[in-house]
Amino acid sequence: MAKTLRQKTDPATLPEPMPRRIDPCVATLVDKPPTGPEWAFEVKWDGYRLAVHIEPAEVRAITRGGYDWTKKFGAIVAEARELGHASMILDGEAVVLDDQGRSDFGLLQRAVGKKPSLHDAGEIVFYAFDLLYLDGQDLRMHPLSERRRLLEPMVFGRTSAIRFSEEVHADGDSFFKVACEHGLEGIIAKRRDAPYRSGRRPEWLKIKCTRRDTFVIVGYEPSTMPGAIGRLLLAARKGDDLVYVGGCGTGWSNKESSHLRELLDAIPAKRPPVALKRKGVVFSEPLLVAEVEYRAWTQDDKLRHPAFKGARALDEETKVYEINTHPM
Template structure:
């Protein structure tokens, strides 16, 4: 069994594929995790090959119940709100507090008991995965991510109406690719992505920590300005984030070109080490975001991987 398999990543598109042959799944709002089971020992790897096993002891215990000696499972660690919707903010608040309430939503099987499944069609991998998860018996910790076939547009509409993040559509007969591909495509109900934190502005209202975070994305290896976010924080979060920023303070901006946007005259710069997830309404013509709201930190993603996410055409509309 391989020590690590890089995860397959989905391409952001404008709308779900309209043609047949696609499986449509809910998009979860959590941490992507690859689970390795090897003769009773369980390890969880982030997409960047960071060992997160110690963060999810309850999930690791549940994985040991499946009827397999060796396996590599792909899925997402989540927590749900009172309506059963995955909540990234609730997940962040629960990290480091004993590991209660985490759920592993599993959606792919890469390796099983001596067999490399990466060239096996997705629909067959999922069939094997469901059987594997069912073998663990009744559990609230492990969940098989079911799919909907056909009418991706209706499935997406229903997901958005329920307040979910979006859907992921996957080509049913495709192999597993350890890269970003167009056999997996995602459609989001709202604009939301990761940004690099490059500094902050002090609060003019006496708030603890900071007034707003200065955001950036990488383009051709250079960090470029993408706006600021000053909402979505509790007072406690502001104080905690302020301490993190103090530890990575830097005298000069990390941007390739120092931004001249209004409100940055008193900016405090930091090393570009932290990644935040931010929801917003739209991109402006000058490359900044409008009406942003902080959702949480993404410790599972490297700053240099953060790019401006602009949706491509759906596979069904490409000639």
């Protein structure tokens, strides 16, 4: 049974110590959204999972793996001091938004990286979706609905470094369809009555949007296993040219891998069909295509998390992906 919140005026109640770190609750991947009024739905943000620990003497930003990245998230840390409570732990996701308001992991990596980028750390936004500790009370055994009731007035309406990850009031199937149509990574479903438990849990579910298209196979990188393929090299059309869109290294059996290598070795390219300089690459004539399932596109026109689903000969009826048509 969920705990009830203690009254601050209760003199018999001692403050609970604030944990230095809490392993995050991690959502379980499922194929479709759950149904029922006990489920709440949010956008699945594509970024770095963070716990923001706020104490009178310090504010820390701790990653999912337990690393202290406080210095990387200066704007978030500064705003956390303004939330009006002496101590709290916020759970959420640090993201960078693209021009259409979608979280983009590639932009985030550039913003926190060392290389020069059009995006800087000041553009990173922290979407808070849970409250784990507040002013001497560990809230993890309270239901999600109660934790978010306390969180919402602190961060709702903020539009700078810290924002509220709002619940979407719709059924899961409808929300998931709209999320995918708008190019989002997916959605998250959480049980309103569930306490917060660390690790991968069935009370939190993630449903990812995937895309599936056809790309030209322009070669491969050999596997460490003799006679097999490590990665297929894929290309899309851009006008009359082929443009390299990344490598795919998963989705086939050992037998399929060996067969693909035999097919590609039988059609070696006289010259590289795409502009790619990488040691150990074996180019092939662009005569085969691959059906590929993937999550999204990066900012530099590469496939994110591609998985091989099948191959066939390229013919006049094959609709190869056009690089200038995908949503950015």
